[in-house]
Amino acid sequence: QKEVEQNSGPLSVPEGAIASLNCTYSDRVSQSFFWYRQYSGKSPELIMSIYSNGDKEDGRFTAQLNKASQYVSLLIRDSQPSDSATYLCAVSLTKFNFGNEKLTFGTGTRLTIIP
Amino acid sequence: EAGVTQFPSHSVIEKGQTVTLRCDPISGHDNLYWYRRVMGKEIKFLLHFVKESKQDESGMPNNRFLAERTGGTYSTLKVQPAELEDSGVYFCASSSAGGGTDTQYFGPGTRLTVL
Numbered sequence: 669q670k671e672v673e674q675n676s677g678p679l680s681v682p683e684g685a686i687a688s689l690n691c692t693y694s695d696r697v698s699q700s701f702f703w704y705r706q707y708s709g710k711s712p713e714l715i716m717s718i719y720s721n722g723d724k725e726d727g728r729f730t731a732q733l734n735k736a737s738q739y740v741s742l743l744i745r746d747s748q749p750s751d752s753a754t755y756l757c758a759v760s761l762t763k764f765n766f767g768n769e770k771l772t773f774g775t776g777t778r779l780t781i782i783p
Numbered sequence: 784e785a786g787v788t789q790f791p792s793h794s795v796i797e798k799g800q801t802v803t804l805r806c807d808p809i810s811g812h813d814n815l816y817w818y819r820r821v822m823g824k825e826i827k828f829l830l831h832f833v834k835e836s837k838q839d840e841s842g843m844p845n846n847r848f849l850a851e852r853t854g855g856t857y858s859t860l861k862v863q864p865a866e867l868e869d870s871g872v873y874f875c876a877s878s879s880a881g882g883g884t885d886t887q888y889f890g891p892g893t894r895l896t897v898l
Contacts, residue, residue, distance in 0.1 A: 710891060711787070712889045717886070769816075769878075774825055776825070
């Protein structure tokens with residue numbers, strides 16, 4: 669079983685619709701959860717972080733975390749063609765403790781927004 | 784503020800040769816991470832520096848890989864001798880403080896091809 673699992677896609681969503689990206693993780697003690705966006709040939713860019721159960725909203729993006737189900741998701745509202753990219757889910761074991769801060773990534777979901 | 788920079792952007796070498804990758808983190812960032820993405824796989828952690836000290840090198844695949852961060856500024860990752868399976872994209876990331884809650888800013892990566 670992979671430590672962080674994502675559907676590789678591609679996921680195609682019409683412009684203006686909601687894109688829903690999902691991620692599950694295997695290590696129950698994971699504390700910090702991140703969504704990175706990566707355009708082709710570019711560096712991964714952090715778009716959302718979440719540490720507590722529930723929803724966290726930032727503009728058109730909402731991250732959802734359910735630690736009991738070991739599940740984290742990213743919703744993109746009013747999808748735009750510029751949202752077309754690969755979205756990487758990443759998990760860290762630490763929240764407040766120094767050390768062991770490596771990120772464990774999923775393989776990413778390729779999202780295409782259709783105009 | 785300049786982002787994380789990596790050099791070279793691409794490197795093509797033959798099996799058995801040596802290659803040195805360089806990463807310049809964001810100025811003032813004590814934490815520096817190396818990651819690698821092999822074709823078709825997820826981004827995987829290699830090691831973590833805090834200033835010039837190796838905090839975690841559990842992801843280093845074998846002793847052909849040597850990472851240094853003299854003076855706590857830029858870092859180098861040397862592969863000697865390179866093998867075919869070392870091909871991939873090597874990412875460097877930096878963050879300003881510990882605790883797993885700080886953003887890791889990624890560089891654009893070095894694409895290494897071993898022939």
